[in-house]
Amino acid sequence: MAGGPDPKQQPPGRPGLGASSRSGMRLALLGAGAGAAVMATAVFNPELLGDGPLSETTGTPPPAEEELALAAGAAAAEPAWRRFAVPDRAGDARVQTADARPLIALVIAPYEGSLGAAEAIDAPITLVLPAGGEAAHAARARGHEVLLDLASAGRAGDAARDAAAAAGARVQTGLPAAENARRLDERFAGGDGYVGVAVIGDAEAAADPQLLRTVFKNAEAHGLLVFDGRASNKGGGYLLRRASAGPSAAAEIVVDAERTPEAMAEALASAERLAEAQGSCVAFARAHPETLRALSAWLSDRDAAKARLAPLTAVVEASLAER
Numbered sequence: 001m002a003g004g005p006d007p008k009q010q011p012p013g014r015p016g017l018g019a020s021s022r023s024g025m026r027l028a029l030l031g032a033g034a035g036a037a038v039m040a041t042a043v044f045n046p047e048l049l050g051d052g053p054l055s056e057t058t059g060t061p062p063p064a065e066e067e068l069a070l071a072a073g074a075a076a077a078e079p080a081w082r083r084f085a086v087p088d089r090a091g092d093a094r095v096q097t098a099d100a101r102p103l104i105a106l107v108i109a110p111y112e113g114s115l116g117a118a119e120a121i122d123a124p125i126t127l128v129l130p131a132g133g134e135a136a137h138a139a140r141a142r143g144h145e146v147l148l149d150l151a152s153a154g155r156a157g158d159a160a161r162d163a164a165a166a167a168g169a170r171v172q173t174g175l176p177a178a179e180n181a182r183r184l185d186e187r188f189a190g191g192d193g194y195v196g197v198a199v200i201g202d203a204e205a206a207a208d209p210q211l212l213r214t215v216f217k218n219a220e221a222h223g224l225l226v227f228d229g230r231a232s233n234k235g236g237g238y239l240l241r242r243a244s245a246g247p248s249a250a251a252e253i254v255v256d257a258e259r260t261p262e263a264m265a266e267a268l269a270s271a272e273r274l275a276e277a278q279g280s281c282v283a284f285a286r287a288h289p290e291t292l293r294a295l296s297a298w299l300s301d302r303d304a305a306k307a308r309l310a311p312l313t314a315v316v317e318a319s320l321a322e323r
Contacts, residue, residue, distance in 0.1 A: 198229055
């Protein structure tokens with residue numbers, strides 16, 4: 001399940017990127033990379049450009065320079081969850097052979113710190129990684145979208161754990177919101193390439209509304225979506241996210257809640273039925289060896305299936321388009 005604001009004035013070929021052609025061009029600027037902590041607003045006004053080269057007839061910059069400035073501003077204004085999205089080429093409506101089947105977004109998180117063979121899956125799955133940067137860009141090059149694992153460090157109060165959490169910029173329950181916000185800014189500054197932050201298995205964090213609000217607010221400020229993978233779309237985190245303005249998604253099917261071949265096959269079949277009924281479905285799994293074997297069997301015959309795999313952002317975009 002996905003949700004968020006209804007984008008306005010979408011230009012062709014890139015949903016949701018607003019534009020304006022009034023007296024100036026107002027751009028919401030995200031700093032370079034995903035680590036920029038401050039959002040600013042810039043207004044393009046030729047009269048404020050000082051003594052730079054001007055056109056003799058209009059008093060404005062030469063067209064080439066103006067076009068470059070606008071293009072750079074538009075790229076900076078695009079939120080990270082769109083800037084680092086993997087294109088949904090199979091569903092591109094501009095292509096005559098576009099695949100109009102319902103969508104399934106499959107999010108896979110590490111098991112015991114490893115994604116194992118999940119990284120080599122030749123399909124548009126979404127991977128949860130501990131950090132952005134080189135690893136995230138490598139995953140994107142293989143056609144996988146990336147989510148940053150929130151990986152909260154439990155409740156503050158244990159000296160050794162608190163020191164490790166502070167060193168790793170990991171949020172904790174019981175800390176002031178300002179300190180958790182500072183740590184999130186530090187995490188997001190550590191590298192880019194991901195589309196959002198994943199709240200998975202963080203039971204203590206999920207029970208702390210103040211911490212979740214801080215996570216949601218900072219993610220939104222950095223242009224990131226939030227994925228709630230905690231087995232239920234009724235969790236406190238998801239309800240809080242639905243009340244916010246930013247894009248979000250929640251797991252509707254947990255593939256390996258029971259790790260028998262029969263149970264996982266039925267979970268994947270349920271994901272297909274749900275996608276067919278409502279247009280899309282978000283499924284979540286961990287990279288257990290038996291889970292990856294079940295996924296390999298399921299992926300072997302996707303051409304004949306009633307639903308197709310798609311990047312998580314494609315499901316979010318489809319949800320936004322329906323609102």
